[in-house]
Amino acid sequence: MLKTRTRRRLLAAGLVLVASYLLLLIPDRELPRATGAGQEPFAWNRDAFWSGLEQQFVEARSTGCELLSTNIEARLLDVSNRIAGLHSAELSPDAGELDRLEDSLFELAPLVAACPQWLEQYAGAVCRAQAAVKLQSERWDPGDPAARARLYRMLSGTRMALEEAMLQAPTNASFPSLTVTSDEPSACPYIVRYGVKVHSGDLLVSRGGAPTSALIARGNDFPGSFSHVALLHVGETGEAHIIESHIECGVTVSSIEDYLKDKKLRILVLRLRSDLPAMRADPLLPHKAAQAALREARGRHIPYDFAMDHNDPATQFCSEVASSAYARQGIRLWLARTRISSPVVAGWLASVGVRYFETEEPADLEHDPQLRIVAEWRDRETLFKAHVDDAVTDAMIEQGRPGEGLSYSHWLLPFARVSKAYSVVLNLLGGVGPVPEGMTATQAxxxxxxxxxxxxxxxxxxxxxxEFRERKGYTPPYWELVRMARE
Structure with missing residues (x-):
């Protein structure tokens, strides 16, 4: 009799579990098809040019640096003269002078890649060129497609050219991990890190190591290198805090040491221009923005904004932490909004909660003419991995189906929903669960x-x-990585 009751109880429990599993298998309601921002994403369309640069690199390696030195020196001088010319002219975004400067920097890259003793000087030339074009852009309409394309080509394009040269350098060669572009004046409190003064209110734009970081960086109309924005606050006593928003837990405040411990493949420091009218009226404006953001982050829990609605600061994604802080001081960052027009990317992002495809993404912030580039740091050990992740992401986007969401294992949905319920309890108790707050089990x-x-x-x-490196004797450039990722 006892055994019969036990069997019945086990059977009942089994039926309850099966019924619960089946109920938890019921899918979420189907989402409307996402169309994106409706623009045409930027495309280089220069495959033959890239292949030609690779061939020049192969030939330069055969020629040898002793014979190339005079040519490299002359080209660097030519680039310097072109940059100097930008400071005495007011140019439109489509000016031929900018085309020639861009091509000169690209064509110099394979020679420097073959002769890495010139890397430091080439990096300096790239930084000066970027600063000069940023200066020109202060007179351009930020929303002009030609202006956006030019800034992208000269900032992201020359960054990639420099990094292609860097990646060919042997491990014993000097490697300019830190490049300093400007020391924009600031009256705000500061600290020194990596030999660079960083001031309260500075914007730290970085790249994480996760695949989702690569998607954030590459998924907009101007595929970039950055996936995260943080706001620096420096107190009067020199104590530094980072205010940032994480997918896992929303807006947080951490020490700069903890910020740097978190995996960063690269960090770009941006600073508000000191000659802006608002800055002349109040030189401490960036510090006040950081102070307000710090107070808000400590005063209330701010969930992560998966919708990427930059107009509603009740929830905040990483860019919104910076833009909402400065907006309260009368400064609108991202004068040209990020557009996500790829139907593939729009479909993927919509399936994980994104609703706004004209928004503010980290990779576009350096294009804002109100900001100056201060410095950029790269992790030598992970730079190639960053390029690999980008190439994989580009290939995945190319191969994706327009408008379709990211796929998932339907049979795992019940377990994910249990995990989500557990996460909700942890969130209520002030903890962080395996499924982020604001994200559904399906999205996870x-x-x-x-x-x-x-x-x-x-x-x-x-x-x-x-295998490529073993066969050819050099690191595959980015276009080769994309080609191999497609295979």
């Missing part, structure tokens, strides 16, 4: 599958890159 599964697929493709690409 979508992100997980995307990351797994990206990691698998990156692993295969790293193996192919190693």
């Amino acid at each position: 599964l979508r992100v997980d599958r995307f990351q797994r697929r990206h990691e698998a493709m990156a692993e295969r690409l790293l193996a192919k890159a190693a």
Whole structure:
């Protein structure tokens, strides 16, 4: 009799579990098809030019640096003269002088890649060129497509040219991990890190190491290198805090040491121009913006904004932390909004909660003419991995189906929903659960599958890159990485 009751109880429990599992299998309601911002994403359309640069690099390696030195020196002088010419002229975004400067920097890259003793000087030339074009852009309409394209080409394009040269340098060669572009004047409190003064109110634009970081960086109309924005606050006593928003837990305040411990592939420091009318009226404006952001972050819990609605600061994604802080001081950052027009990317992002495809993304912030580039730091050990992740992401976007959401394992949905319920309890108690606040179980599964697929493709690409290096004797450039990632 006892055994019969036990069997019945076990059977009942089993039926309850099966019924619960089946109920938890019911999918979320179907989302409307996302169309994106409706613009045409930027495309270089210079495949033959890139291949030509690679061939020049191969030939330069055969020629040898002793014979190339005079040519490199002359080209660097020519670039310096072109940059100097920009300071005495007012140019339109489509000016031929800018085309020639851009091509000169690109054509110099393979020679420097073959002769890395020139890397420091080439990096300096790239920084000066970027600063000069940023200066020109202060007179341009930020929303003008030609202005946006020119800034992208001269900032992101020359950054990639420099990094292609960097990646060919042997491990014993000097490597300019830190490049300093300007020391924009600031009256705000500061600290010194990596030999650079960083002031309260400075914007730290960085790149994380996760596959989702690569998607954030590459998924907009101007694919870039950055995936995260943080706001620096420096107190009167020199104590520094970072205010930033994380997918896992929303807006947080951390020490700069903890910020730097978190995996960063690169960091760009941007600073509000000191000659802006608002800055002349109040030189401490950036510090006040940082103070207000710090007070708000400490005063209330600010969830992460998965919708990417930059107009509603009740919830905030990383860019919104910076833009809302400065907006309260009368400064609108991202004068030209980020557009996400790719139907593939729009479909993916919509399936994980994004609703706004004209928004503010980290990679576009350096284009804002109100900001000056102060410095950029790269992690030598992970620079190539950043390029691999970008190439994989570009290939995945090319191969994606327009408008479709990220896929997920439907059979794992019940377990993910239990995990989400557990996360909700932790959130109520002030903790962080396995499924982020504001993200559904389905969305978490979508992100997980995307990351797994990206990691698998990156692993295969790293193996192919190693074979390429063994066969040809040099690191595959970015266009080769994209080609191999497509295979």
